[in-house]
Structures are given as structure tokens and as C-alpha cells.
Amino acid sequence: MGNTTFTLKWGILATGGIAKTFCKDLLIDPSTRNASDIRHQIVATASSSSRSRAQQFLSDLKAPKSAKAYGSYKELVADPNVDIIYIATPHSHHYQNTRLALEAGKHVLCEKAFTVNARQAEILVNIAREKKLFLMEAVWTRFFPLAREVREFVKSGQLGEIKRVWADLSFWNDVEKEFGREHRMVNLELAGGALLDLGIYSLTWVFQILYHVIPEEKRGMPTVASAITKYKATGCDEMTSVILSFPPYGAHGIATTNLRVAHNPNASHPSPDPIRIQGTLGDLTISNSPYRPLSYTLIPAKNEKRGQLAKFEYNTVTHEIPGGGHGMFWEADECARCIRDGKLESEGMGWEESLVIMRVMDEIRRQGNLRYSERLESVEYPLGGF
Ligand SMILES: NC(=O)C1=CN([C@@H]2O[C@H](COP(=O)(O)OP(=O)(O)OC[C@H]3O[C@@H](n4cnc5c(N)ncnc54)[C@H](OP(=O)(O)O)[C@@H]3O)[C@@H](O)[C@H]2O)C=CC1
Numbered sequence: 001m002g003n004t005t006f007t008l009k010w011g012i013l014a015t016g017g018i019a020k021t022f023c024k025d026l027l028i029d030p031s032t033r034n035a036s037d038i039r040h041q042i043v044a045t046a047s048s049s050s051r052s053r054a055q056q057f058l059s060d061l062k063a064p065k066s067a068k069a070y071g072s073y074k075e076l077v078a079d080p081n082v083d084i085i086y087i088a089t090p091h092s093h094h095y096q097n098t099r100l101a102l103e104a105g106k107h108v109l110c111e112k113a114f115t116v117n118a119r120q121a122e123i124l125v126n127i128a129r130e131k132k133l134f135l136m137e138a139v140w141t142r143f144f145p146l147a148r149e150v151r152e153f154v155k156s157g158q159l160g161e162i163k164r165v166w167a168d169l170s171f172w173n174d175v176e177k178e179f180g181r182e183h184r185m186v187n188l189e190l191a192g193g194a195l196l197d198l199g200i201y202s203l204t205w206v207f208q209i210l211y212h213v214i215p216e217e218k219r220g221m222p223t224v225a226s227a228i229t230k231y232k233a234t235g236c237d238e239m240t241s242v243i244l245s246f247p248p249y250g251a252h253g254i255a256t257t258n259l260r261v262a263h264n265p266n267a268s269h270p271s272p273d274p275i276r277i278q279g280t281l282g283d284l285t286i287s288n289s290p291y292r293p294l295s296y297t298l299i300p301a302k303n304e305k306r307g308q309l310a311k312f313e314y315n316t317v318t319h320e321i322p323g324g325g326h327g328m329f330w331e332a333d334e335c336a337r338c339i340r341d342g343k344l345e346s347e348g349m350g351w352e353e354s355l356v357i358m359r360v361m362d363e364i365r366r367q368g369n370l371r372y373s374e375r376l377e378s379v380e381y382p383l384g385g386f
């Protein structure tokens with residue numbers, strides 16, 4: 001490989017809020033985060049609304065003039081200059097849109113939640129495997145240096161045996177006023193609801209600690225006990241709470257999400273850290289926010305009778321996000337390195353783990369009697385209207 005820089009050429013599928021944030025990060029010079037081995041280029045964007053919307057999106061971003069604008073997703077995935085497609089549509093569309101891109105021979109980074117249900121995710125993974133294409137669920141938080149550091153600390157055993165992980169991602173919303181019935185956060189036809197949109201982050205923290213760092217031969221699907229409260233106007237979940245019990249030691253993960261109360265209700269006053277990892281030798285807590293974590297605190301266990309239990313000091317570690325970015329470039333860098341190295345999946349967010357999390361979400365929805373329409377739950381492809 002030598003000193004060459006690998007350039008990954010991106011096609012952006014959809015022009016909404018997160019597509020814009022992600023593209024801004026793609027345009028930040030990787031040297032600001034000490035990365036010289038990879039580069040990103042936005043070579044095309046598509047909007048299902050119109051070509052002019054895609055063109056406006058590129059102009060607003062000050063993307064290179066050479067970037068193409070398309071008025072349909074089909075045209076985008078057919079562009080031979082595109083290496084990887086970033087899927088930035090609502091959850092309802094992920095299966096159809098990702099499949100469209102894979103069938104066209106493109107690598108894919110698909111926004112969370114991966115799909116509506118596990119069956120859809122399994123099919124996408126099988127296609128990627130057969131066609132030898134890279135595919136990843138865009139759980140960007142996992143690629144923060146802070147998240148890697150936390151996983152390493154847990155793996156080192158310094159917290160002892162992890163017994164429990166608490167993780168909350170909840171926002172105070174005036175749900176009726178802000179979201180009504182149509183907003184993607186609550187719209188059942190867009191597979192809206194707290195679980196798929198926010199709860200995935202709570203599950204991400206629980207899984208990173210109680211699944212990801214456990215040796216493969218010892219880890220497995222947790223048992224699931226959960227409760228869902230629905231939003232009356234649409235029937236989506238507005239409050240979901242889950243207790244998971246993980247093999248091999250029965251550690252508990254408590255994952256919660258809510259659209260009406262917040263993990264930090266008042267930004268001017270401190271709230272308890274929303275992520276708490278509890279080991280037999282101490283705790284590691286992660287401060288706001290659960291999806292864009294900037295600092296963590298180590299709390300060594302101490303007991304009057306038994307003295308200091310841990311070998312580490314009380315300490316708060318803070319990480320800045322370099323280059324004025326949002327922090328989404330780290331997952332993009334991961335895609336570039338995997339594709340450069342011929343990997344079909346990332347170690348940080350592998351297929352099997354995405355599938356287990358989707359199965360857990362299926363079970364939570366089953367227990368809470370939350371089903372999307374047959375059309376959204378379907379694995380039929382292609383379906384019109386996507
Ligand atoms: N990683 C993160 O931090 C975040 C991730 N997300 C995830 O990103 C995805 C998109 O969220 P977000 O960008 O906030 O959503 P937006 O509503 O802002 O954008 C979604 C885009 O999808 C396209 N689209 C295609 N069909 C439809 C349809 N029927 N209804 C609505 N939009 C449609 C539209 O683009 P066009 O007209 O150009 O085709 C639209 O602009 C979700 O999966 C969400 O969970 C969201 C926020 C933060």
C-alpha cells in the first residue's frame with residue numbers, strides 16, 4: 001500500500017437533514033483528524049423529489065462542481081463513478097433502497113435503524129455476501145475514538161466483571177405540536193417511533209459492552225423483557241424500556257428511550273450521565289450525549305471494609321471532535337479502510353451484531369404489540385413507491 005491515499009467516491013441517496021450533516025463531515029479534510037491514508041469525494045447525489053433538489057443540496061454544501069445531481073435513486077445507483085451509496089432515507093425505506101444499491105453492485109452505508117425487521121436485514125447481508133460488497137449499518141457512535149477507548153478499557157478487565165449497563169436516549173418533546181402525525185419520528189408509515197430512531201443508541205451502548213467485547217464463542221442473543229407505551233395519535237412507540245440478560249454470565253442491560261422525558265431535561269443544569277457501565281471493580285459513566293459522546297468518567301469502587309477495589313484513579317476524560325465536524329467522518333473513514341482492504345464488513349459494526357440487535361428489536365415490538373404495515377414489514381422486492 002505504501003504511502004498512497006485511497007479515495008472513496010460517495011453517492012448520497014436522499015437530501016434530508018442527516019444527509020446534509022454527513023456530507024459536511026465528508027468534506028472536512030481528513031488531515032484535521034490525523035488521517036492521511038483515506039480521502040472522501042462526493043461524486044453524486046439523488047433526490048426522489050427532483051433533480052433540482054439534488055442540485056440545490058450540492059450547491060448548499062459547496063460540493064465539487066463535478067458532482068452529479070440525479071432526480072431518482074435508480075439513476076444514482078447506476079452511476080459507474082460511484083463506489084458506495086449512503087442511504088439517508090427514513091427507516092421504512094432502508095430495505096428497498098439498500099437492496100436497490102446492492103443489486104446495482106454498490107457498497108452501502110445505511111442509516112440506523114438498519115431495516116424495519118431482522119428478516120429484511122438478513123436478506124441484505126446475504127446479498128452483500130454473495131456479491132462481495134461492503135455493507136454497514138451507520139451506527140456512527142461506535143467509531144468515535146471515545147467509544148473505541150471505552151471498549152478497550154472494559155476489555156482490559158480494569159472494571160472487573162461487568163454486571164450491568166444502563167443506557168438512556170430520551171428527548172423532551174412537545175410530541176403533538178412538534179411531530180403531529182406526519183413527522184418521521186412518529187409516522188407509522190415511515191416506521192417511526194422511539195425504539196427504531198433513538199432506542200437503537202441505548203441498545204448500541206448495551207451491546208458494545210455486553211456483546212461486542214465478549215469472545216465470539218461465548219456471546220449470544222440475550223433474553224428480552226420490555227414494555228412499550230404508544231403515542232395515541234399514530235400508534236408508534238413513544239416510550240420503550242427494555243431489560244436484557246446476556247450470556248454467558250447473565251449481565252443485565254437496561255435500555256430506555258422516550259419522546260416525552262429527557263436524559264438531560266435542562267442543559268443549564270447537570271443530569272446524571274445517561275450511560276453507566278457497572279463492573280465489580282468500579283463504574284464507567286458516559287456523559288451527554290449518548291450518540292455523540294464527548295467525555296467519560298471512571299469511578300473506582302471503594303468500600304470502607306474492603307478498601308480500594310480498583311487499580312485506576314477517579315478521572316474524567318474528555319475528547320474534542322476535530323476539524324469542526326459532527327463526528328460522522330469516523331464511520332466514513334471506517335468504510336473507506338474496509339473497502340480499500342477488501343473487507344465486506346466492519347469489525348466495529350459487523351453483520352452478525354446488527355442482526356442480533358434487529359432480532360432484539362423485533363422481540364421488543366412483538367412484546368409491545370407494535371407492528372408496522374404489511375408493506376413495510378415485507379421482504380418483497382422491488383415494491384413500488386420507494
Ligand atoms: N446518525 C444520526 O445522527 C442520525 C440519523 N438519522 C437517520 O437518518 C434517516 C433519515 O433521517 P432524517 O435525515 O432526519 O430525515 P429527513 O426527513 O430529514 O430526510 C429524509 C429524506 O429521505 C427522502 N425520502 C424519500 N422518501 C421519503 C418519504 N416517503 N418521506 C420522507 N422522506 C423521504 C427525502 O429525500 P429526497 O426527497 O431527496 O429523496 C427526505 O429528505 C433515518 O433513518 C434516521 O434514523 C437521522 C438523524 C440523525
Ligand SMILES: O=C1OC[C@@H](O)[C@H](O)[C@H]1O
Nearest residue numbers: 112171185197198201291
Ligand atoms: O440518530 C439520531 O440521533 C439524533 C436524534 O436527534 C435523531 O432523531 C436521531 O435520528
